[in-house]
Amino acid sequence: MGATIKEVAAKSGVGIGTVSRVLNNSPQISEATRKKVLKAIKELDYVPNVAGKRLSQKKSYVIAVLVPVIDHPFFARLVSNLEIEADKKGYSLLLATSQHRIEKEHEILRRLQQGEADGALFVTHYEHLEEEFKGLAIVSIDRHLGKDIPVVTTDNYEATKKAIEYLIEKGCKKIAYLGTKPNQVSEVSLRAKAYEDVCKEHNLPLMIVNQNVGHGEEKKLIDELFNSYKEFDGVFVSGCTLATLLYNRMKLTGIKTPEDIQMVSYDGEFSLDDVHHISTLEQPLDVMAKKCVELLIDKINGKEVESLSKFNCRFIKGETTK
Amino acid sequence: MGATIKEVAAKSGVGIGTVSRVLNNSPQISEATRKKVLKAIKELDYVPNVAGKRLSQKKSYVIAVLVPVIDHPFFARLVSNLEIEADKKGYSLLLATSQHRIEKEHEILRRLQQGEADGALFVTHYEHLEEEFKGLAIVSIDRHLGKDIPVVTTDNYEATKKAIEYLIEKGCKKIAYLGTKPNQVSEVSLRAKAYEDVCKEHNLPLMIVNQNVGHGEEKKLIDELFNSYKEFDGVFVSGCTLATLLYNRMKLTGIKTPEDIQMVSYDGEFSLDDVHHISTLEQPLDVMAKKCVELLIDKINGKEVESLSKFNCRFIKGETTK
DNA sequence: CTGAAAGCGCTTACAG
DNA sequence: CTGAAAGCGCTTACAG
Numbered sequence: 001m002g003a004t005i006k007e008v009a010a011k012s013g014v015g016i017g018t019v020s021r022v023l024n025n026s027p028q029i030s031e032a033t034r035k036k037v038l039k040a041i042k043e044l045d046y047v048p049n050v051a052g053k054r055l056s057q058k059k060s061y062v063i064a065v066l067v068p069v070i071d072h073p074f075f076a077r078l079v080s081n082l083e084i085e086a087d088k089k090g091y092s093l094l095l096a097t098s099q100h101r102i103e104k105e106h107e108i109l110r111r112l113q114q115g116e117a118d119g120a121l122f123v124t125h126y127e128h129l130e131e132e133f134k135g136l137a138i139v140s141i142d143r144h145l146g147k148d149i150p151v152v153t154t155d156n157y158e159a160t161k162k163a164i165e166y167l168i169e170k171g172c173k174k175i176a177y178l179g180t181k182p183n184q185v186s187e188v189s190l191r192a193k194a195y196e197d198v199c200k201e202h203n204l205p206l207m208i209v210n211q212n213v214g215h216g217e218e219k220k221l222i223d224e225l226f227n228s229y230k231e232f233d234g235v236f237v238s239g240c241t242l243a244t245l246l247y248n249r250m251k252l253t254g255i256k257t258p259e260d261i262q263m264v265s266y267d268g269e270f271s272l273d274d275v276h277h278i279s280t281l282e283q284p285l286d287v288m289a290k291k292c293v294e295l296l297i298d299k300i301n302g303k304e305v306e307s308l309s310k311f312n313c314r315f316i317k318g319e320t321t322k
Numbered sequence: 323m324g325a326t327i328k329e330v331a332a333k334s335g336v337g338i339g340t341v342s343r344v345l346n347n348s349p350q351i352s353e354a355t356r357k358k359v360l361k362a363i364k365e366l367d368y369v370p371n372v373a374g375k376r377l378s379q380k381k382s383y384v385i386a387v388l389v390p391v392i393d394h395p396f397f398a399r400l401v402s403n404l405e406i407e408a409d410k411k412g413y414s415l416l417l418a419t420s421q422h423r424i425e426k427e428h429e430i431l432r433r434l435q436q437g438e439a440d441g442a443l444f445v446t447h448y449e450h451l452e453e454e455f456k457g458l459a460i461v462s463i464d465r466h467l468g469k470d471i472p473v474v475t476t477d478n479y480e481a482t483k484k485a486i487e488y489l490i491e492k493g494c495k496k497i498a499y500l501g502t503k504p505n506q507v508s509e510v511s512l513r514a515k516a517y518e519d520v521c522k523e524h525n526l527p528l529m530i531v532n533q534n535v536g537h538g539e540e541k542k543l544i545d546e547l548f549n550s551y552k553e554f555d556g557v558f559v560s561g562c563t564l565a566t567l568l569y570n571r572m573k574l575t576g577i578k579t580p581e582d583i584q585m586v587s588y589d590g591e592f593s594l595d596d597v598h599h600i601s602t603l604e605q606p607l608d609v610m611a612k613k614c615v616e617l618l619i620d621k622i623n624g625k626e627v628e629s630l631s632k633f634n635c636r637f638i639k640g641e642t643t644k
Numbered sequence: 645c646t647g648a649a650a651g652c653g654c655t656t657a658c659a660g
Numbered sequence: 661c662t663g664a665a666a667g668c669g670c671t672t673a674c675a676g
Contacts, residue, residue: 015647047435051377052669055652071402080393095417113369248597275570337663374653377668
């Protein structure tokens with residue numbers, strides 16, 4: 001629509017290379033020509049077009065993020081922080097949601113191969129062939145996607161361990177574990193491991209509901225929890241969807257928390273104000289997102305990066321523990 | 323990184339134009355050459371690069387969405403639906419958040435001018451010069467941004483009217499209005515208008531807290547509501563942030579709902595299951611997003627489109643009304 | 645410090 | 661039905 005670099009060059013009486021150099025703040029440009037060119041740019045209301053730049057540089061300055069869904073507090077926060085960090089680094093953010101369909105993930109990988117973005121943060125629950133990632137700069141949250149793909153995660157084991165010990169300390173004798181089991185090699189599996197280790201150590205019974213269900217089907221797990229285990233006085237919940245569903249269920253059925261059942265959840269809840277309903281292990285999504293973007297950009301630029309970055313969760317006491 | 327169209331052409335012994343035609347499913351290509359080309363594509367593991375396509379077509383097949391924030395249930399749902407609809411139409415979604423900073427909005431508009439996207443859905447609380455939108459295909463939610471910018475909205479007046487009448491029907495005698503006043507010409511203003519009209523018609527007192535505060539400062543309005551109006555038995559809340567904050571505040575201070583105060587909110591709450599805490603006027607974000615994308619694509623293609631599209635909210639009874 | 649030219653990877657009239 | 665060529669709007673060695 002607008003003017004092109006050619007017109008700017010003509011108007012200011014220089015070559016297009018010179019205009020380009022002014023645009024990119026190249027140091028070796030005389031003040032005089034810089035002024036001339038800037039003047040022409042202003043007069044023509046010229047804005048450089050990214051398509052030309054991208055083609056010639058073979059770089060898009062776009063990073064993509066793939067998440068299963070975006071209308072979910074955890075992913076919304078993650079993406080929010082990613083956008084902020086990407087912006088700081090001069091990258092735009094392309095948002096893709098798989099909607100829990102692996103075909104859409106394939107489609108997105110194809111788009112990346114086409115050069116829509118220079119790299120991507122991939123949050124997937126599906127298996128992918130490593131060759132699908134070939135030539136792409138990819139970073140993963142929690143899941144191990146391949147040898148070349150760095151993982152950013154939290155201290156799943158340590159944080160869960162502390163949470164279970166906390167429940168014990170608060171008097172729980174029968175603690176259940178409620179989670180959606182990852183169907184891939186994932187750091188998240190360490191949560192169940194920590195639960196088991198601590199319970200065994202304290203001679204507490206294991207009461208585990210940990211299944212891989214599709215999103216939208218988490219309610220089944222709540223049913224199963226109550227069907228399988230008639231009595232428990234504490235529960236560790238892995239993930240905010242399950243936590244909210246369980247919280248609502250207890251409310252609906254008259255189970256009192258923390259009196260009857262105490263509850264701690266990983267990503268339990270994101271609070272607008274200081275009211276925390278659910279006691280939560282909160283992942284530091286701001287620093288995690290920052291790390292993801294840094295890793296991604298380093299990978300894009302061909303640097304070697306650490307394969308695992310681990311951050312500490314923060315425990316926030318809500319109303320569900322004594 | 324990968325092969326280019328030139329290599330495919332060489333390998334299959336045809337011109338690059340022919341390869342391009344095969345790629346784009348051009349009809350006038352003989353089966354024989356199509357096969358040859360497809361074979362070469364497979365063998366070379368060729369994926370067409372978008373940068374070349376974009377430059378030659380002067381089209382990016384990207385639409386952008388600007389929202390103040392994304393880690394907010396309303397915007398998360400909006401963006402979720404937009405991504406789904408854009409994907410259906412073969413467009414990618416660029417996500418930009420202003421983080422309530424007008425400079426970032428300017429920055430984003432500049433990126434659009436640079437051709438990062440073919441069009442954008444703009445959800446802003448700030449004034450912009452019309453010239454900033456010049457040459458861009460833009461669609462707005464609720465706010466009137468300029469004569470050339472279509473607005474997608476809900477039946478703010480009618481829905482609010484019904485909600486207030488509902489509260490009256492349920493016995494409320496003193497109904498307050500709590501909202502963040504838009505600082506621009508916005509369809510949202512019709513909510514307060516409906517409230518006033520209905521209250522006047524029923525000879526009820528007007529109790530209005532409707533101020534334009536920055537995000538994160540909504541709690542002030544809750545304070546003001548209780549400071550200004552000692553007694554009210556019903557409240558209409560415009561927006562889910564305020565609704566959640568008010569709901570939490572009532573819980574914290576021992577005010578019972580619906581016994582002491584009944585409450586209906588626009589965008590009150592998005593429920594994971596069937597548990598609805600807050601009675602809500604829910605905006606049909608799925609069809610709204612679809613409309614936005616359609617309008618945007620029509621505008622991109624130079625078509626004339628309707629300037630106002632209005633959709634009906636759905637009332638969902640929660641626990642905050644009798 | 646600056647210009648002319650080649651090149652990035654496609655699409656698309658234009659001939660044939 | 662297909663090829664050669666121009667062009668999209670930039671960047672970047674290469675000379676000078």
